[in-house]
Amino acid sequence: MTARNEPARMLVVWCPDWPAVAAIAVAGAAPAGPAAVFSANRVVACTEAARAGGVRRGLRRREAESRCPGLAVFAADGGRDARLFENVAQAVEDLVVGLEVVRPGLLAVPVAGAAGYYGGEHRLAERLLDRVAADAGVECQIGVSEGLFAAILAARRGVFVEPGQAAEFLATLPITELDQPGADRAELVGLLVRLGLRTLGAFAALGERDVTARFGRDGVLAHRLARGRSDRPPLRRRPPPELSLTEAFDPPLARVDVAAFLAKSLGARFHATLAARGLACTRLGVYATTEHGEQLGRVWRCAEPLTPQGVADRVRWQCEGWLQAAPGARPSAGVTRLQLVPEETVEGRSLQLGLWRGGDPASGADPDEATERAGRAFARVQGLLGPDGVCTPLFDGGRDPAARIRLVPWGDSREPVTPPEATWPGRLPSPSPATVLDPPLPVQVEDEQGRPVGCTSRKRLTAPPHRLRVAGGPPRRITAWAGPWPVTSGRRATGPHQARLQLLLGGEGDAPPEAVLALCSGTESPQWMVEGRYD
Template sequence: MRVLVAWCPDWSVTAGLFELAETGDPGSEGRASSNQPAAVLSNNVVEVCNTAARAEGVRRGQRRRDAQARCPELVLLPANPERDARYFEPVLATVEELRPGVAPIRPGLLAVPAPGRYFGGEPHAAAIVAQRLVETGVWDCRLGVADDLFTAEQAARQALVQDCVVVPPGRSAPFVQALPVRVLADLTDGGAHGSAEGRELADLLRRLGLTTLGDFARLSAAEVSNRFGGFGLSVWQRARGGAPTALGSRTPPPELACEVGFEPPLESAEAVCFSVRTTAERFVQGLAGRQLVAVAVRIEAEADGVVTSARTWLHPRCFTSRDLVDRVHWQLQAGTAGSGLRSRRDSGAVRAAIERVRFLPETVEAAADHADGLWGGGADEQVTRGVARVQAMIGFDAVRSPVLQGGRSVADRQASIPWGERPVGLRPVDRPWPGRIPGPAPARVFSPPLLADVVDEAGRTVAVTERGVVTGEPWRYRIDAAPDVAVRRWTPVSSWAGPWPVDEAWWLSTETSGRSGRSARFQVVGVDGRAWLLVWRAAGWEVEAGYD
């Protein structure tokens, strides 16, 4: 079997630049061209760099600072194997259109049984593949055709940009044996950027005086096995040109996304929801046919040919068609003005007439994990349904799940996330958080805090000096805008504790963030037995929480 290998050098950099261009960072828009020197860094060490960067003297294994010293305009990209694989997917699909049975070897390298006969010769086939790849935006691709995978890859590495090197049938062994041993350093068995074993072996062979793979191939199998182990033996077999090739061809992934177009475009969210119902059912059934359920779905709505609203929705269990229709409704409503507190009347109109709605499964799980038990669904499923009803009444964001997080003030120590979403970006709880208030937690946490007044015996407002000393003993307090009317009166203080000064985020200016700067916390108990957590700031007193 003849094998065609397409190799895109420095794929991590290419994918990173693609992503940079796609995210549309305004500062870097013009810069993210493929001629720009760029490098992918991992642990502050250059992992991959492109040709432009290499011309400036950037090398793999350099530290970030050295690389930047050689090439100040170097675009630094974080290492992200997932991104590399994601951007390689369209390349695979492009080749798959020409010849099924594509084997992805790693991001940036693919193999496919050479489609020579159909396209009238292997050079022609390779030219067509190269042309299609360039059309998808991958201009640096090199191709090789040979009897086995190893030879084809080496041939591709020798090819020029968008060109192909064809090793004629039966000529693999002479081709491989002419190669220097340092090609083993880039051997792709171990990972994307050459395996440590390969590098070690290349170094060892060079020190032994074996400069080409031909020299290595002339050793006997027993000697190689004794001296270089299993890895050496596999390399030796390849160098002799007798390595078997088994391409792990992939099955093209099934198309699970569903979309529906409206002609003419629809103006109201209700009409859209009514029309997407069958599509939503088709989407869920398409997944169910493969024993899958979706737990995260991306919904895109198009108007005037552009995607006007796109959002990923998560589900605590799995999406049914009704849930999807609900999500479409919420998403289209969220785009309209005044949707924070929605009344039933003005909920209809959408901002622009919707002409297309698309469902894309983001995360799918095996349906067996979500199957109902013999005794019907558990309590959790009922709760999910009931909460969905509440969400339908008052909006998606109105139902929350409380979570704890780390922080100093009591309001910082908790958060609430919309029901069904996963918490992201929470501060860790298990840190010491010096400056937090120990003891029993307050049952009522006011966020934002309520305004208050605290005065001493003479009626002056109590303050805290820079040294953390109170100017007077708290004597009476009053809470403005309290939910309970009883507290709005002046209440004498029966006991108090504090001040506990905190100087948080002093590097931010007070205009941008009202929370920064010096503050001091007090626990104050009134004569009525109610205890409050008060905080003094330069701007005045506030109530953060109540121990009710």
Template structure:
């Protein structure tokens, strides 16, 4: 049973999506690259000789002013969503084939609008009004033939293959349109260059020689594509937002007004059998600025947690009293990661002990702020402070620097028990009171005799010391490069310190106490 199908095709969709996102003129030469080969390019780039599958260097040689972007599948799909919605308005039951191409059943619209051409014209008009000026529509028996027909259509026009005319239409089309590169390459080598040549073979022979894939290709080539148009199920709307009119300045009223929104957000997810484990909170202010931040949760968000995150986000960002730069007019809650509710259900005898801890720590976070309760993760690095990363409770435990790298110049064990995040000034002098320094070649100017690790005037004699241990970090990067030398020193009172000198300035990095 063949389905009369209408395929709507928007050429170069990845390019169009990027142009729309970047706000570039539609005539700009743009190419989108996947795996460093041209995935799609704009008409102006094609006019310069850029084509699909070309390497980046070749493409840029042909068209030096080419704007290069990475292919982003999600952006593609997101940009196509309004098109799908527009088509859905005119004809329910749209099937997304891939971003840029969708199919609808032709029967309903053609009856309603008085013919397939008329229906296609209405659709095209609608899409042009949406800003999609290049859309082509094909109508034929089955989605495959309809898509080929759409490729034959003119811009904003339609190409209709009459009923039972698909096989004749497909006869002269090159076999490369089949989306099976290995099979196509084999068929070409066997001398089958068009769909018509493949269709001329007996179906049984094709199956015995090429298996299921060959049978599929034969069905397509003979115009017996019996796939039906499967209407997509519109995804449930899980994003919730609250508008404030007039805009609010203080954090407390915003948090209070968001309570019902947060509850609706959580219950809408629960209705789908889902819980949210990562949420993005987007705040729009009165002056049009938008800011967003993603929050993770070790378990899942309940309404109270969401209110806490909103509070922290508004308090955390710099600016006047409310935290935001201007009065807040809208707050949106976007679920970034959801999980099945069943994976997070409480056990029959209550939850794990970790859950109790989590609740209490969330309360502490409410008192001292999100960054006030942290877990420490050990990482790599040369400085003692950079070897430990503070991760707010609930976030992923990822060290800032990889611990498995060798890190030459890092200190041997034992590690200092007191690490100053902000180095404190120190004083180190030689026997005659002259300052101690390290030359560019790493040679000590004079032996340290007395020092004060707290930067005061009360110098104490050095009992034992070792150094200098030079650290030369990122010398190739003028902004982040650092050169300093480190010393371990023990004073006569038995206290041990880790000191460092950079450009003649001493500071205390850590204490072994």
């Protein structure tokens, strides 16, 4: 296992100035006019026309209005932004699975499978741009890179970063890019600027130990981003089912104000359950079931571990997005069941360094055309049948042929659970059968006098095998055999009368000669099973 920390390749869809776009849409104002959204009397978002008039983020309202006469002023409203952004998320989800909403106006999807299905990253981006414009009526930009941070900055510039070039892409960007909305890194960025670190590349050149000693946990996270790596360890344990929070509603939940009230208590309970185990949520799944059985779901990705208020906000935003969607897109009945699932968790009070996960074998760096076509077909079938509907075999460690082959869902990590080359006492000698039967085929094995052949407690046959008979079929003559080999599990045998043999069956009639692997159990009433066939 390597120590590298390679983030997954992500595609980010970014709707510029989304708070302002959403506010204008709700108010019915002119979309091309100057407008700005304010929070605590400061600009948090503005349109291109407002920027042309001198308005910038962080300006006080009085100064913004003095710079740009005729500026339309709106108050910040996270619920409004999330509600309208649901249309964009739905348009993207119609084409790509695995969508994660980073915040209203910004969403990310893993690019490997979807790009293979649509014929490449650029074709996928073209489809997404057309679908969002047609279904949601808004313009967006798309960027692709390794890691969410680099992909976000690529989307803001509308570029596709070549695989393995994320660090080079980030190196020339200003250090102020670390202070993304919701990250709360203004103080850290100000300190780095005062120290003379003006670019991400200059910050990335520092040693990780020096960064840890000088800037602490927040500095380590930012340093990872500047180096083009994941901001968190990419391999996290799967949360146990009991950490999920499920709430039933009677009568059904159909009003936004009721959803906002309940979201606060749900967020506090959800966060308390995780905190009691020393965990924090970084990817939150919100799943709902309506009175008519409709299934709704959305995953929210978070730059920092969620606080109780952060959980409540996302639950409230998502409920608003579902309940106030456009006619035809909203559910036909109220919500009767709401479930919060911690899709990804990290330690609540510590940061683990240097954790690594292998890459996706379905997204090789330079696959040939046949592999790409196969990957697109697998992804399409997997979308119809589910993640476990398409599996590929993996050679793993074990004693018998069935145990040495493990089926892995397409796109999952193909790391062996146990080393195939490790020493396994009692392993069946080579060659292994080309076909492993599941389930095994029951047969009868007889000696030359027609008596059943069994296996003694010393793992020896009671007589030389002469004929093999399948139920309902003619007998096959055994021309040669090898074994028996005891069936063991660790240092002890699994049973006192169990062994395997390789049998060579002669050709009779239309049946050609055939070699099989057979398992014998018992002496008095022996049971035989054909487990595999050799080519």
